Amino acid sequence: MLIPCSENCIYQEEGLCNLTEVTSSSNSPLKECPYFVDKSKEREKDKMEKE
Numbered sequence: 001m002l003i004p005c006s007e008n009c010i011y012q013e014e015g016l017c018n019l020t021e022v023t024s025s026s027n028s029p030l031k032e033c034p035y036f037v038d039k040s041k042e043r044e045k046d047k048m049e050k051e
């Protein structure tokens with residue numbers, strides 16, 4: 001089961017969470033989600049590693 005999520009998270013795709021494990025840990029997949037990883041931060045990190 002996929003859960004809807006609109007966070008700017010690397011696991012979020014087209015409004016759905018692609019990390020299925022998360023469904024068992026919480027009903028409110030927002031910032032409190034233990035798996036939340038900021039997409040833009042990841043991108044920054046990636047950029048920094050390349051430069």
Ligand code: SF4
Nearest residue numbers: 005009017029033035
């Ligand atoms: S891991 Fe958490 S924050 Fe990220 S898309 Fe899934 S439910 Fe949302």
